[in-house]
Amino acid sequence: MSHLVFPCIPPSSKEASETPWFRASDTKERNENAKKAYESLMTVTLRKPVNEKYQNFSKQVKARAEKLFKNFTYGEGEVNSFVGAFHDAVILYAIALNESLADGVAISNGSEITRRMWNRTFTGITGTVSIDKNGDRNADYSLLDMDPVSSKFRVVANYYGNRKQFEAEPGVDIHWAGDRESPPPDTPTCGFDGSKCPPDKPFPVYLIVIIVLLVLILVVLIVGFFVYRYAKLEAELAEMNWKVKWEDILFGSPGKNKKLERQGSRMSLNRKNSYNSSCSGDTIAAHLSNDGNRQLFTKTGYYKGAIVAIKLINKSNITIHKPLLMEIKRIKDLQNDHIVRFVGACIDPPHQCIITEYCPKGSLQDVLENEEIKLDWMFRYSIMQDIVRGMAYLHSSEVRSHGNLKSTNCVVDSRFVVKITDFGLHQLRTTDDVLDEESFAAFQRKLWTAPELVRMAHRPPEGTQKGDVYSFAIICQEIVYRNGVFYLQNFDISPQEIGEKVLNGMKPYFRPTMEAFDCPCDELAGVIKRCWAEDPVDRPDFQTLKGQIRKLNRDGDKGNILDNLLSRMEQYANNLEALVAERTSDYLEEKRKAEDLLYNMLPRSVATQLIRGESVMAETYESVTIYFSDICGFTALSAESTAMQVVDLLNDLYTAFDTVVSRFDVYKVETIGDAYMVVSGLPMRNGNLHAREIARMSIALLRETKTIKVRHKPDYKLKLRIGIHSGSVCAGVVGLKMPRYCLFGDTVNTASRMESNGEPLKIHVSPFTKVILDDFGVFQLELRGGVEMKGKGTVTTYWLLGENPPEYQPPTNHNIL
Structure with missing residues (x-):
């Protein structure tokens, strides 16, 4: 023993x-x-x-x-x-x-x-x-x-x-x-059941053969069944019938695309502020424009004759492997009235995208924030019931959970049925960009996330089923109050402060406002509070919620929802005229801003031609003066500075330069890094005054440079190197998407070489410009001597030292103009 x-x-x-x-x-x-x-x-x-x-x-x-x-x-x-x-x-x-x-x-x-x-x-x-x-x-x-x-x-x-x-x-x-002299064996000699000691009478051979054959046949059948299933699955995965070619997606004319965008954005034309009043308008606008889950900003197109939603994948490379294929198959097999149907995906760079069913009424958040849409309680119960049905189906499927449920990815189709989107496919949705965890958008998205998930250092992208129930409770609170996510009555705090209070988990647990008297019945408030319980075990599952919401929505289940829906559509149509007028006013204001921006990018005469739809022909100018400058030692300074410090330096420098340049009859062509290019004499000709304007501007810029301080290096002195040259050029607009007014000709190259062969804090003048400046008789020039220039040989150049005071009377010369 x-x-x-x-x-x-x-x-x-x-x-x-x-x-x-x-x-x-x-x-x-x-x-x-x-x-x-x-x-x-x-x-x-x-x-x-x-x-x-x-x-x-x-x-x-x-x-x-x-x-x-x-x-x-x-x-x-x-x-x-x-x-x-x-x-x-x-x-x-x-x-x-x-x-x-x-x-x-x-x-x-x-x-x-x-x-x-x-x-x-x-x-x-x-x-x-x-x-x-x-x-x-x-x-x-x-x-x-x-x-x-x-x-x-x-x-x-x-x-x-x-x-x-x-x-x-x-x-x-x-x-x-x-x-015993040694430990007993682990197994008795005859085994624990005596099977190792053969019986006195052997088992009949034919029975042994029959049993072995039956076992073999059963094993073969089982193995064959699994082999067949495996082969069928492998063939289905290898077929990849979900792949969509970018060329197969049709994008209509601008008029059609605008119509599609209006269908998706009509629900949000007169939106109210869905965020806490402590957030500024600029911050909210930036957040809205970067929220990829908002149906309002979803790109649309035609695929196989149907309008589809196109959501771009922000990944540099997509590797096709079996786990990804299995995940796509699970998503494609989902079929439910409250789940957005997965159409396919395009993985051909640079057009990687996920293609899904398009819901033209926008997201649930769009509907809730639109004050023009009146929602009675029967309608609100129906919205909750749609979400519960979709999530119950999702949790019972192989997807198991959503992980990112919120009002922005609950979308509304043309029949006002709420559907769940943006679930699964986490390997495709994971982007190469790292989200700034301290940004407004990051804290805003966490308002729907369960506390136990926020506390995780590495939160699983698929989340948990109990975490989805918490998110559903936050959405229900949005539906009840229609004042944005995590509405707090008589409180004015930022999403960051809300996140910190929820994360602390101190009793009483921090949750949005939910009073029983704000609901038609106490049961609804109780259900919502149970759904956002701190302990996930205390939260009900969606199968339980289906029965509870059905009891609250007795009228909606009786068919009265159709009459309610028709009345909402009638009211919505009555308000369209006012909404269109408001959008027209906004369009005209945006058009004015776009024209002002174009005037800053191009000469006004050229911009006016482009706005009128006229083609801008290239033109030759016989005599202009071109200015080039850069900062000596800028490369070494950049190597010792951070990217933000370099940006701040260039911003300070060019802001000061642009202020000086605006006082002269010149046109700033472009800035590339620390290089600054200005021309005078085009597009409006000014005789020979272009040399005088560029010379005076150069003296003023050199003087201004000495006053500019480098923020992160106050003792550092900027050394501007300037070169100017006069001659003929050809000018015209290049490009359609981002048009640029460009100069061409040997004069441009010579002006650039004048700058590169100059010295710090000096204005290098070509002999052609010196001849024109001598006609004015007010500029102080000093002979530099011969300078070897690439493609020009030895050129005699000059230094521009300054301009004589106003009381100085230059000699009379009638050839200036």
């Missing part, structure tokens, strides 16, 4: 621990039977300390127990080892607490104090106390076996948890039951 090993708590009585088989109140025969049975028992127990310190501790415990508890006595047995363990636990806590207080950690910071208890070893009353990285103690254990002579249990071996070492007790051997 094999030895049985049981972990046990050390008994309080020494006598009982040494002879546990003996009972004084029992008969001698029964005690002898128990003794024989205990021969097969080995006991694993905590190792009892044998040091003198522990012996003294035991005496003190006994004395205190006798003093404090008159009717209690330990007897002659030793003190239970767990008493010493509790003593060492207090010592461990004291050590961690003292270290925490010494480091300035608050006494209420339990997690930090606990962390300091782990991975620690010290000497306690029970000996060496070792705590591992998981907070568990590496305890010492003793193995007890009954001595066949004295019939008392004795220690035969010890295991030391700190050293992870098993050591036999010197001079003591294990007594194996049945007078």
Whole structure:
């Protein structure tokens, strides 16, 4: 018979621990039977300390127990080892607490104090106390076996948890039951059921053959069934009938596309502010334009004769592998009236996108924020019921959960049926861009997310089913109040503050406003509060919610929803005229802003021609002056600066330059990095005044540069290098999508070489420009001498030092104009 090993708590009585088989109140025969049975028992127990310190501790415990508890006595047995363990636990806590207080950690910071208890070893009353990285103690254990002579249990071996070492007790051997010299085998000779000992009469051969054949046939059928299913699945995955070619998606004329956009945005034309009043309008607009889940901003097209929603995938590369194919198959197989149908996906760069059914009425948030749509309670119950039905189907499918449920991905089709979208396909929806966790959009999206998911360092993209129930509760609160997500009555706090309060999880738990008197019945408020319970276990599932919402929506289930829907459509049509007038006014304002922007990008005369739809012909100008400049040492300065510091520097520099340039008859052509290009004499000709205007502007820019301070390097002095040259050029508009007014000709190249061959804080002038400036007689020029230029040979150039004061009278020259 094999030895049985049981972990046990050390008994309080020494006598009982040494002879546990003996009972004084029992008969001698029964005690002898128990003794024989205990021969097969080995006991694993905590190792009892044998040091003198522990012996003294035991005496003190006994004395205190006798003093404090008159009717209690330990007897002659030793003190239970767990008493010493509790003593060492207090010592461990004291050590961690003292270290925490010494480091300035608050006494209420339990997690930090606990962390300091782990991975620690010290000497306690029970000996060496070792705590591992998981907070568990590496305890010492003793193995007890009954001595066949004295019939008392004795220690035969010890295991030391700190050293992870098993050591036999010197001079003591294990007594194996049945007078064996070695441990019994793990399995009896005939097996536990006697199957290893053959019967006297052998089993009939024909029965064995039949049984084997039947088993083989059954195995072949089972294997064949699974092979067939596997082959069918592999063929279906390899077919990839979900793939859509970008060329197969039709995008209509601009008029058609605008019509499609109006169908999707009509529900949101007169939207109210869905966010807390503490958010500025600029912030909200930026958030709306970047929320990819908003149906309002979904790109649409025609695929196989139907309008589809096209959601771009922000990934540089999509790898097709089996997990992705399986996920797509699961999504494609979903069929439900309250689930947006998956049409397919295009994975051909750069047009990667997901194609789904298009719901023209926009998202649920669009509907709730549109004050023109009146929603009575029957209609609101119907919306909730649609969401519950869709989520119940989704949870019962292989998708299992949504993970990102919110009012922006609950969309409304042409029949005012709410459908769930943006679920599954997480490997496609995961983008290469890292979302800024401190941005407004990040905190806004977390308002629908369950607290336990927000607390996760790596939240699974598929979320949890209980997390979806929490998100549904937040959507229901939106439906009840129609004041945006996480509406708080009489409170004005930002999404970041809301997220922090929800994340803390302090009682009472922070949730949006939900008063029973704001609902037609107390049951609805109770259902919503249960759905956003802090403990996920307390939240109902969607199958339960189906019955609860159905009871609340008795009228909607009776068919009255159709009459309600028709009245809403009639009211909506009556308001279209006012809405169209408002949109027209907005369009004219945006048109004016676009024209102003075009006037800043191109010369006004050229921009006017483009606005009228006229083609701008290239034109030759016989005499203009071109200015080039850059900052010496800009490359080295950029290497020592951050990208934002370089942007700030260029912004300060060009803002100052543009202010100076506006005072002269010149046109700024472009800026590339630190390079600045200006021309005078086009598109409006000004005789020979172009050289004077560029010269005066150059002197002013050089003077302005000396006053500009580099923010992150206040002591750094900017050194502007300028080159100017006069000659003929050809100018015209290049490009249609982003038109640019460009100059061509050798004059441009020569002006650039004048700048590159110049010196810091000096204006390098070509001989052609010097001749024109001499006609004015007011500019101070200094001969530089011959300069070797690529493609020009040696050219005699000059430095422009400045301009004479106003009282200086230049010589009369009638050839200036």
